[in-house]
Amino acid sequence: MSRKPCCVGEGLKKGAWTTEEDKKLISYIHEHGEGGWRDIPQKAGLKRCGKSCRLRWANYLKPDIKRGEFNYEEEQIIIMLHASRGNKWSVIARHLPKRTDNEIKNYWNTHLKKRLIDQGIDPVTHKPLASNPSPATLKSSDYQDNSSKLRNSEEQLRSGSTSPKSLPPSSSCCNLPEGSSSDETPKNDGSLSSKKRCFKGSSSTSKLLNKVATRASSIGNVLAESMEGTFISSTTLSPSLNDDFSETCQFQMDEFDPFSESSEHTIDHMKEDISMNFDLNNSGYDFSQFLEQFSNNEGEETENIGGYNQDLLMSGVSSTSVDEDNLIPNTTGWSSYLVDDFI
DNA sequence: AACAGTCTCAACCGCCTCGAG
DNA sequence: TCTCGAGGCGGTTGAGACTGT
Numbered sequence: 001m002s003r004k005p006c007c008v009g010e011g012l013k014k015g016a017w018t019t020e021e022d023k024k025l026i027s028y029i030h031e032h033g034e035g036g037w038r039d040i041p042q043k044a045g046l047k048r049c050g051k052s053c054r055l056r057w058a059n060y061l062k063p064d065i066k067r068g069e070f071n072y073e074e075e076q077i078i079i080m081l082h083a084s085r086g087n088k089w090s091v092i093a094r095h096l097p098k099r100t101d102n103e104i105k106n107y108w109n110t111h112l113k114k115r116l117i118d119q120g121i122d123p124v125t126h127k128p129l130a131s132n133p134s135p136a137t138l139k140s141s142d143y144q145d146n147s148s149k150l151r152n153s154e155e156q157l158r159s160g161s162t163s164p165k166s167l168p169p170s171s172s173c174c175n176l177p178e179g180s181s182s183d184e185t186p187k188n189d190g191s192l193s194s195k196k197r198c199f200k201g202s203s204s205t206s207k208l209l210n211k212v213a214t215r216a217s218s219i220g221n222v223l224a225e226s227m228e229g230t231f232i233s234s235t236t237l238s239p240s241l242n243d244d245f246s247e248t249c250q251f252q253m254d255e256f257d258p259f260s261e262s263s264e265h266t267i268d269h270m271k272e273d274i275s276m277n278f279d280l281n282n283s284g285y286d287f288s289q290f291l292e293q294f295s296n297n298e299g300e301e302t303e304n305i306g307g308y309n310q311d312l313l314m315s316g317v318s319s320t321s322v323d324e325d326n327l328i329p330n331t332t333g334w335s336s337y338l339v340d341d342f343i
Numbered sequence: 344a345a346c347a348g349t350c351t352c353a354a355c356c357g358c359c360t361c362g363a364g
Numbered sequence: 365t366c367t368c369g370a371g372g373c374g375g376t377t378g379a380g381a382c383t384g385t
Contacts, residue, residue: 016353016379038370054371055354090373105374106352 013047017056021046025053026061059102066098070107078104079112083126 013021028044034057037050046053059065070078074096081092089101089108096104113123120129 014355036370049355051356051371052354058372059353087374101373102353109375110351 011047012041012049014052017048017060021048022056022061025057029057029061055102059100064098065100067103070099070111074099075112078108079116079126082108082112082123086124 024044024046025040028040032043037054039050040046040053041048041050044053048056077095078092081088081095085091087105089105092104093099093101108123116123116126117129121127122129
């Protein structure tokens with residue numbers, strides 16, 4: 001059954017919006033509020049499709065939209081959530097306040113996806129591609145050289161003094177002086193592409209992405225199972241989450257600490273997402289227990305130095321691959337943990 | 344300086360979901 | 365229960381910006 005198009009394109013304008021059109025739309029919505037999109041073009045004096053108006057408002061004009069580049073932590077959230085939810089951009093957007101699904105989708109397609117591929121990680125499955133060049137091409141000296149820079153850059157990120165594109169690996173690989181690129185807006189000064197190319201060549205980035213992918217894969221599997229309801233049926237949850245589950249997750253809620261507001265927000269939405277897919281009350285599942293379990297696993301995190309845990313990545317059931325020698329104690333946060341492991 | 348290739352992202356398209364009648 | 369329409373969503377496109385030669 002074919003549907004009638006939402007707007008019959010008689011005299012309707014398409015393409016880029018002009019400032020004048022933006023003003024009209026903003027003015028109208030400020031006065032009348034959102035909704036009734038089909039009628040808005042006529043009432044606002046716009047020769048646009050209602051759908052186009054809604055998109056323009058939602059993706060660009062809405063006052064609480066955070067524009068500009070994604071910061072480091074936002075990237076981690078996107079990667080993790082993509083691992084668990086796939087291309088559910090609207091769901092991912094709910095975990096990133098003030099970001100639109102369209103923006104996240106674009107950022108994934110133009111940046112994150114390519115970077116994962118470059119590092120030998122399948123952006124769809126978040127598992128290694130058939131031939132993963134990353135670990136073999138990484139030099140341990142690279143990690144050491146970059147570790148301090150990574151810390152500095154991350155501090156900049158936290159303080160909001162750096163632009164997201166000047167991510168730790170990016171800035172360090174380019175050997176740019178501290179701060180030289182941090183306050184630039186690539187889109188304005190044309191430096192975006194050069195930075196991007198630097199990023200691709202970063203060995204520390206390889207490591208970082210592998211670690212992120214590892215976590216993404218882990219939390220992705222857990223969340224996916226949870227949301228499908230198979231987690232409850234296939235995992236012993238009573239009286240509490242079992243050890244296998246803990247090891248499988250490889251995910252410590254403490255790591256969210258540096259996210260501050262966003263981490264709280266993220267966790268809340270994770271609860272929401274999971275609760276939407278199965279009845280937590282009936283199952284006896286307690287999300288706070290879930291979080292507590294993760295927190296209590298501090299120190300059980302395992303990684304393979306110089307590469308990443310292939311078993312973990314490949315299987316998503318990582319409990320069989322634990323490197324006891326590389327336990328990470330006293331993780332103070334997701335980001336610092338990632339950085340710490342470079343040392 | 345000119346051209347070709349590449350990248351980015353705003354915007355569009357078409358399908359899906361959900362609520363009202 | 366069914367139909368219809370508004371809004372939402374994810375995939376795709378293409379103009380403009382940028383880079384390399």
